[in-house]
Amino acid sequence: MATLLDVLNSDDGLLNVGRTALSMAPNTSKSLLSLKTLQDGKVASKFTFTTLLKDAAPRDPSTLDSQDESQHYTLFPLALGQILRQYAVTEMHLALNAGNWNYDRWGYPEEQGVGTGAELWAWMGDGAAITVDERWKGLRNALAGLFCASLGSLDELRTTSPAQTFIPEGTLPDWGVPHTVRHASLPSEHVCTENLTPFLKLLPCKSLSGIASLLNPHRLFDADWHGMGVHVLWREGEGVEMRLTFQSVSDPLRHDAAKKQDWSLQSLFDRTIHRSCPVAHSSEIVVALPKNAFYSIKPEPPVIDRSSAHFDVNIHQKPLDVILTWPEPFSYPLDYQSESTNFSVKRTLRGPSQAHGQLSLVITNHRPYTIHTLYLETMPWLLQFYLHTLEARVDGVLRADIISNLTYIPSVPHSRPTTFQALLSLPPSSTVEITMDVTKAFLRYTEHPPDAQRGWDLPPAIFTPVEFAKNGTSFSVKEGRLYTSTLLVDLATPDFSMPYNVIIFTCSVIAYIFGSIFNLLTRRFVIVHIEPTKS
């Protein structure tokens, strides 16, 4: 506590004047870093930067014909704001993740969009001169340019409209027109530093002061799992909220010779906080304190709330480095407890052939009660389902009643993906196995990517928990999407020197036939009488 008082005294008055003035300003910016030690000794860190554009509203799509009013931005980034205005996007979520989130060991992530690769979904109002699909195309291309990511590949082949799973997080304005959702994911997108650089430019303080200065690409992309998210939504009565997130799971044990799970900001990010961001209204580091263990935390946290320590970066003495140490070396647990996830899912694609296969899901319910969940597949046409072969087994026994409320939009080859959605009821403490036969597509020569032999990444399946209403017929979707791992499908790939072989081969055959027939026609066949030799 002594340190805190010191800070208050040493802090110059100017900054305090500034902060009171800012609190009256219409727009607010908050940053938060939460750090948590996981069961397997890794450390999950999550940066959240929230900017609220007070009393702002998304653009009404019916005004797209006329020129937009002048846009003046202070805390909100101009580059992103202009894109959202131009395509009249009400709500947008972009996630770029690398690696596979391990729900069983790491628990449920703080930011729910953790599917491998790129995922973009947006809610847009209909009824404009420019259709939703055209605006969706413009949006993904603009974001691709902004974030240097190949989001342009999120084309019609991958775009679906699963409105039940991707419910808006904010409010949809009432313009008298229906809103529709567009969703697409690209699991093969690799997230790297070229995506982080434009991401940092959207932050009010870039990576030069405040919590954002910890965003060191060398360490973030060295982490076991990392992902960034851009979320823009509208809250009625408040305004447009932009939330930029960066999550990572780093492994302190990897760098530590003594096999201790000690970590500090310096060890995790190779940086400490030297200056506070002058425009952040609140800037906080929250450290989840370990349960049932001996540990020590430095510096002494000014506020401890339940099981977490809070540091206010704006007023804390600089440089700020939070250090958490354990006296004992780390021993891996034999069994991981799934506190925050109720069930775990394994999804695999079976079958050795390049024409057919079987999609298999093994879902284990860890709870002693029935869990209802929506199962969603947004499969590109590369894999086509044989819906009649859909089978569900509970602990090896065939059960038809656990799958209900099927929605199925079949794929159209070369254009539309499959949307398959079903409501699953997972019996208490049991394992459900769902299988379905699939056929693999035969692609055209030009549809193959440059590295065709690698196979195609298929997007993750998504599970959304649902809650039944009292009468038991209608259900509502709850927070907490769960992404399965992605799949890799090996499609029949041609020999890519084929066209030249075909040309050469055809030419040879034609030349041979031509030559023979031509010779037959023009050669003179003469009967030569061989007189028997007189001997």
Add this chain to the structure above:
Amino acid sequence: MTQPHINSVPNISIVLAYCAVIILALPAWWYTTSIQRLSLPSSRVHQLAQSHLQLPISLCIETSDVELTNSVRKTLSTQISRELERWKGLLVNVEGKVACAGESDKSDVYTIIPTSGPSWIQGRRLYTPLNGPSYIIQLAHTITSLLAPYSASNDPEHRVAQYSPRYRLAFSLLNEDAAAGNAILDWKIQDGLKANVNPILHRLSPLHNFTIESQVQFHAPLAFTPRQLDQAHGLTPEDLTVFVNSADWTLSSSSSNDPVLHFILFIPSVAHRPLRLLRNDGSASASTAFLVPQWGGIIIHNPKLGSFSGEELPQQDLNDVFYVFTNQLLALLGVPSLPPNVAKRTSGLSDWQLDALVRRRVLENAQGSQDTLLSIVKLVDQIENMPVGEDVKGDVEDALDALTKMYETSTTSLYQAFSHSAESFVLASRAFFNPGMLALLYFPAEHKYGVYAPLFASALIPLLVAALRELSAYRQERRTDKEAATKTIRQ
């Protein structure tokens, strides 16, 4: 040796039939492998490129004194003949009150009204004293700087942004390092725009459409360290060329292809204050603003510590900043300034200035459009693999039509001629940058030979050999026939 006599006529006909099929198939092959190359109206382009636009300007002197009119006319024509380049494309006609009486109600006639006292303008009227020969020479000078303000000595050609029907104006408040303290975190840009910029934009609306966007950045580091002086920091003229740090400053959104004019208010960090612009000789300049030609304007603002409240740009500073921004905008758009001896009674741009700008843009667009069309025709003639599609042809034809219309209307209405010239310029540029013209440029001839050789080499060789064989057989036959004939004669 006795050889059985066989008629070789069917063989020749077979060989000829094959050759005929190949020759007849050649056009089909040519047609299927050729690219679409529509013919461009090149003769019309060349013909229009020869012509030069002449914009008539009528001056009317509000006097019945014929002598005075004549002397003004004469002085002005000597003035014009001295600076032909400056008056290029402008055709001035001076009339007295009697001759232009019927036309004085026409809006595009410039009227000169003799008066006493200093010269001043209102609308398209110039009030000036005219009672002496020295005043007449002065009038000729004034008229020259009003009607043809772009002289060779101060030609802003390299500073003025290229014509575009739409511009985006991006205003940015950049703090070099707000975390170091004493930064300006907000500005009342709406007020600044309303007072200074918007009236100008409204006046310029016949020429351009504008969209405005603004942003504030709290960390905008420089790519270099400013030079340390005694009590200040300095930017040398070389530093100014690399001042804009486009890697770290995201200055405008990429949401449209319209050209952007940037206006930057740069607040140096506390460590670099005060930041001054240095002259070539190393002394500090009083000015804190500079222009990046065709790109935008930059103001370096060092907040005064005493009056500084720490948050928002003070009202007085805001006004000063936007006054400079407005002047920078006018300079970038090529708006001429008034001669120093002429005052205007109303604020904002005068008709004289606007008309001079429009005339300049008409001439520029007409020249640009003609040059572009000529380049397209030349390029298409030069590169034989370049496809010319329906859209390119259509754009070229429309651009030519607009040019023709511009020439027709140039004598009657300046503003109509301008809109036709702008249309023509835009269409010509669109045709020139049509992406379809690049389609087959990279399909090399070697590639074709590589594909065709295995087919044609192996198929044509038997045909050629057979043809040669038939030819030699035919010759042989003729010789034997001849020999046989001579033999019979001998016999």
